[in-house]
Amino acid sequence: MKDYSIPSDVLHREIFRKHPERIAWLVKLLDVCNEDGVIEMSYQEVANMLVTTKGSATKFLSHFIQSGNGAETDGKRIVLCVSNSYVSCGNASETMRKRKEDEKKPKRVSKKTKETTLFARVRAAFEDFVKEHFEEAYYWTPKDAVACNRLIKEITFSRANRPNPLPVDDEGILEGFTSYINSINDKWVLEHFSMAIITQSFQQIRQQISLQNGKSITTETPKQFLIKRQKQSIVDKVSEIELRWKQSQGEGAEED
């Protein structure tokens, strides 16, 4: 018999947030259990209860508690078990055994590995950028690690909450991070370049970029921009002088 487990804290959080539409996943799970023949009438009832009380999260919770969760219902061998850590659907003994096994295992290993991988990739991208632009290795501190995690969250949020949302998978976030550090052209930030500073200035720099509005984002520093402008100004002025000189030469030739 199959065993389906869902972290109960997720269920509780979603219910207490009073977004009943978010518990649809539980309904879906129960439907899947039903299709597999795992679920019996009592579960169908729970499913119906979920559907009927969909409009009110508190109502659902009170119905749920009244149904005597955590114990066998109607003498059937399948129970809905609610503990502090899991909501499980399945055979009671199997569920309990599974739960014990799960408690022994380190929790959410895969998620942590995923996070570490993204973090490591972002860190590597940052260190490469520093090496390329400042020709120095970056001394990584715990403060930077905290800032890096915060920046990842901010990038994820900003990518998800756009008029045209961008992908928030590892690749997407890494791409966002790379384009963000490459688009920094604020003089002060570049002079005090560190993970903590670029995290602090995230909103400010994003606004600067959005103000550029369609202009190509380059890595040109303000100094380079100033020098480019000064050179252009000299070229323009010398062209004017040359024009005047040519005119005077023409007049000189006519006089001759």
Next chain:
Amino acid sequence: MKELRKINPVEFLATFNADMEAAISSSVNDISDVTFINGSYSLNVISLSYGEDLICEFVKMHLVSLNEYCSTKSMDDTMMNELARQIVAQYGYINQFELCLFFARLKSGRYCEFYGSVDPLKIMSSLNKFLEERKDDLSKMEARKNMEQVRMQRDNPRAISYNDWIKLHPEDEKLLKSCGFG
């Protein structure tokens, strides 16, 4: 000056650009070597030939190169315009080669170091140091020329001493004494 007026101002600036600084610096030991070099014109002469604008742009071109060279904060347009005008107004007697040599030496850190930003005052004080060096070099050159002349006279096989000359021309002795010589 007429010869200078025949040169296109763009060509002139292209010839004496920042690349020229290193070329002059590597081929010259004393400033006096470029003071009287052929084809050199003082900033004042260039200003009279092409107008003050061009010579200011010429100085600014070297200042921009200095800005780019230094890792510190750059001078802004106002500072640069004012500095270029100051240089032309106060030191218009130096020529374009000397100015290139000055910027080359300034870049080599011979006169000062910039902290925080490229400072116009430091550039002016460096230019003063450069002109002191120029004065010393010109004095040395003058002294060398004099020494050379003395040596040439001394080593001349036809030259004779004053006493020998008086013996040969006794009639001139009285005349010289009446004029306060001898």
